[in-house]
Amino acid sequence: MNSHKFLVEVEDLRKYYGNVKAVDGVSFKIKQGSIFTLLGPNGAGKTTTLEIIEGLRTPDSGKITIFGRQVDRIGREEKELIGVSLQETNLISHLTVRETLSMFRSFYKRGLKVDDVLDFVNLKEKEKSYVEKLSGGQRQRLAIGLAIINDPLLLFLDEPTTGLDPQARRSVWDLLLDLKKKGKTIVLTTHYMEEAEFLADWVCIMDHGKIIAEGTPEDLIRSIGGESVIEVDIEENHSFLEDLNNMGLNYVFNSKNKRLVIKTNNVLEAIENLLKIAKGKGIKVRNETIRQPNLEDVFLTLTGRQLREE
Amino acid sequence: MIIKNSTYFFKSAIREKAYIFWCIAFPAILMMILITIFSSLYEVKRVNFDIYLVKNESGDFSNIIYNVFEDLSKGEEKIFNLKIFKDISIGEKLLEDLKKGKTKLIVEIPEGFDSLVLSNITMRMFGADVNPVPIKVYTLRHSLSSQAASMVVRSIIDRMNLEFVKRMTNVNEYKVKSKILGSKKGFSYVDFIFPGIVIIAIFFTGMFGIGQELSWYREGKILKRFQLTPISPLNFFLSYFLSRFYFFILQILVLSFVGKVIYKSSVNPFSFYFIFYVFLTMFTISTFGFFISAVAKNTNSANVIGQILNFPLQFLGGIYFPVNDVPWFVKWIVIINPITYLAAGIRDTLGIMPSPYPIYLTILIPLVYFLIFLLISIKKYRNMELT
Numbered sequence: 263m264n265s266h267k268f269l270v271e272v273e274d275l276r277k278y279y280g281n282v283k284a285v286d287g288v289s290f291k292i293k294q295g296s297i298f299t300l301l302g303p304n305g306a307g308k309t310t311t312l313e314i315i316e317g318l319r320t321p322d323s324g325k326i327t328i329f330g331r332q333v334d335r336i337g338r339e340e341k342e343l344i345g346v347s348l349q350e351t352n353l354i355s356h357l358t359v360r361e362t363l364s365m366f367r368s369f370y371k372r373g374l375k376v377d378d379v380l381d382f383v384n385l386k387e388k389e390k391s392y393v394e395k396l397s398g399g400q401r402q403r404l405a406i407g408l409a410i411i412n413d414p415l416l417l418f419l420d421e422p423t424t425g426l427d428p429q430a431r432r433s434v435w436d437l438l439l440d441l442k443k444k445g446k447t448i449v450l451t452t453h454y455m456e457e458a459e460f461l462a463d464w465v466c467i468m469d470h471g472k473i474i475a476e477g478t479p480e481d482l483i484r485s486i487g488g489e490s491v492i493e494v495d496i497e498e499n500h501s502f503l504e505d506l507n508n509m510g511l512n513y514v515f516n517s518k519n520k521r522l523v524i525k526t527n528n529v530l531e532a533i534e535n536l537l538k539i540a541k542g543k544g545i546k547v548r549n550e551t552i553r554q555p556n557l558e559d560v561f562l563t564l565t566g567r568q569l570r571e572e
Numbered sequence: 573m574i575i576k577n578s579t580y581f582f583k584s585a586i587r588e589k590a591y592i593f594w595c596i597a598f599p600a601i602l603m604m605i606l607i608t609i610f611s612s613l614y615e616v617k618r619v620n621f622d623i624y625l626v627k628n629e630s631g632d633f634s635n636i637i638y639n640v641f642e643d644l645s646k647g648e649e650k651i652f653n654l655k656i657f658k659d660i661s662i663g664e665k666l667l668e669d670l671k672k673g674k675t676k677l678i679v680e681i682p683e684g685f686d687s688l689v690l691s692n693i694t695m696r697m698f699g700a701d702v703n704p705v706p707i708k709v710y711t712l713r714h715s716l717s718s719q720a721a722s723m724v725v726r727s728i729i730d731r732m733n734l735e736f737v738k739r740m741t742n743v744n745e746y747k748v749k750s751k752i753l754g755s756k757k758g759f760s761y762v763d764f765i766f767p768g769i770v771i772i773a774i775f776f777t778g779m780f781g782i783g784q785e786l787s788w789y790r791e792g793k794i795l796k797r798f799q800l801t802p803i804s805p806l807n808f809f810l811s812y813f814l815s816r817f818y819f820f821i822l823q824i825l826v827l828s829f830v831g832k833v834i835y836k837s838s839v840n841p842f843s844f845y846f847i848f849y850v851f852l853t854m855f856t857i858s859t860f861g862f863f864i865s866a867v868a869k870n871t872n873s874a875n876v877i878g879q880i881l882n883f884p885l886q887f888l889g890g891i892y893f894p895v896n897d898v899p900w901f902v903k904w905i906v907i908i909n910p911i912t913y914l915a916a917g918i919r920d921t922l923g924i925m926p927s928p929y930p931i932y933l934t935i936l937i938p939l940v941y942f943l944i945f946l947l948i949s950i951k952k953y954r955n956m957e958l959t
Contacts, residue, residue: 316800317799317800318796318799338802338804341801341802342802344800346797346800348793348797348800350792350793352793352794352797353794353797354580354581354794355584355588356583356584356585356587357580357583357584361580361583365577365580368573368577369801369802370801370802371802392587408797
């Protein structure tokens with residue numbers, strides 16, 4: 263089983279709910295020992311895709327190969343080898359952290375010692391606390407603890423840092439990097455582009471149930487062109503945007519938040535041209551930012567929307 | 573693994589204060605309240621009246637009457653607390669005692685009673701039609717106990733008249749044989765309510781406890797989390813049911829302590845019939861809980877479904893009071909209510925109250941409910957996509 267280069271292979275996966283195409287022909291391969299990330303806004307189909315692979319939902323069509331075996335739905339054998347952390351982590355509230363881990367450990371034939379897991383997720387001090395008394399970050403660390411209690415080969419983590427403060431998020435990231443070092447294969451969904459950029463070896467960007475781009479974070483960012491990005495807030499003005507076009511500026515304007523994003527290899531020239539046109543039209547330019555392009559720009563370029571738009 | 577997992581579910585339940593209150597403390601408190609309110613209302617106490625007997629004669633006939641009253645005022649089964657007054661006339665003082673309730677009734681054997689009876693008998697022997705010899709009975713018109721005492725005295729005097737007639741004439745007496753079926757002891761509300769409260773405690777844990785908790789497990793994606801592990805659904809549900817089984821046992825122990833030790837119920841919680849019906853109740857009611865969790869969309873709707881089922885099941889199941897004579901428009905709820913049969917069956921087999929239904933029905937109908945709800949729940953959970 264370990265000899266397979268790809269632990270999971272998904273081909274033309276589809277799941278429709280009436281007219282809603284939750285997953286619409288998704289295909290990808292997950293390399294052993296990598297952090298594979300499904301990046302996309304809420305409702306893109308990331309969780310549905312993950313839950314089909316995890317065996318929680320039945321696909322309408324498509325092919326799933328996991329640990330080298332094609333399955334319609336994973337069985338007990340595969341469940342012994344995977345670990346899962348769901349998007350929401352509710353557990354039996356009046357059990358302690360240790361009891362919860364012990365309970366889940368008893369479900370598997372093999373696995374880690376509860377003490378080792380407590381140490382790994384840094385919850386030793388909280389081992390006697392009831393689950394309901396844990397903070398969001400602690401609860402998320404417990405969820406990861408439960409996901410690794412059987413020492414799985416493959417981990418599915420569905421938005422493991424959503425709702426956490428930056429410090430707690432960072433602590434989860436460190437855990438995931440440690441797991442990667444231990445040779446675990448991690449499948450991660452997120453709508454945080456910085457999370458995907460920081461952790462992922464391979465990113466699939468999903469939107470409306472489809473994968474719209476995939477590659478390493480660096481390749482994806484490079485694919486949109488431009489060494490730098492200039493962001494400004496402006497009022498919507500058609501002739502102004504036309505003038506930007508005429509100037510040959512590569513831009514995306516988000517009419518919802520009135521944010522103009524320009525990709526360029528020559529920052530000074532682009533700013534000079536931008537300000538000249540704005541002045542000529544009497545348009546105020548505010549909140550200027552110059553930065554390196556990121557996955558958010560990739561998504562914006564591909565969809566015209568931002569990842570965390572309402 | 574089932575036993576080990578069941579201990580985790582049990583630990584979680586036992587640590588929840590609300591769960592402990594509603595499933596253990598509340599039924600015990602309810603039983604205490606009901607016994608306090610209703611035991612005196614339902615309990616048939618031995619009738620025991622205070623009466624005065626004024627005896628102004630000492631002949632044979634008046635002595636017969638006197639002896640009858642005296643016999644009825646002796647021993648454990650006495651009907652009267654008798655106070656004898658001899659050779660006095662009914663005066664203001666005795667009548668004042670009657671008015672004040674010191675006595676419920678005054679019986680006076682008037683002066684000349686014996687000679688009147690003797691002459692009456694002689695006259696009858698010669699075929700004369702004579703008026704009966706009077707015994708005077710004083711009662712208080714608006715006092716129920718006084719009227720009740722007078723009815724008892726009247727029946728005694730009627731019986732004595734009959735005896736006189738029998739001895740003087742050739743009257744054949746026809747005897748009706750009677751046999752007391754069931755317990756000879758009187759109705760005890762403590763015995764009546766104790767098995768009922770045990771059923772209702774199981775009902776709270778089984779229907780509300782299981783229904784709402786499993787709905788929350790579903791809504792809070794806890795079931796989904798279990799589904800991702802190799803544990804089978806059968807293993808999960810058996811573990812969960814076993815944890816509630818421990819809880820049922822705990823409930824029964826607490827209620828048995830209250831019923832047996834505090835209120836001296838004669839029901840033996842270790843008797844076969846008690847245990848049998850308690851088990852039948854556990855299985856039947858638990859499937860109600862599983863059913864609710866399977867059909868409810870979330871915890872709130874599980875609560876609503878539970879409340880809708882609760883009122884007819886609990887109050888029209890004969891738990892708190894007999895429901896045989898309820899009006900026709902609610903009678904059908906009584907008839908289709910499995911609690912009716914469980915309560916009737918357990919009380920009948922324990923000799924507390926005869927069941928209006930055949931005993932086999934008190935087992936069969938809950939079993940039918942058990943099977944129906946179990947099959948629906950299994951089907952619902954099988955087809956459920958936990959999202």
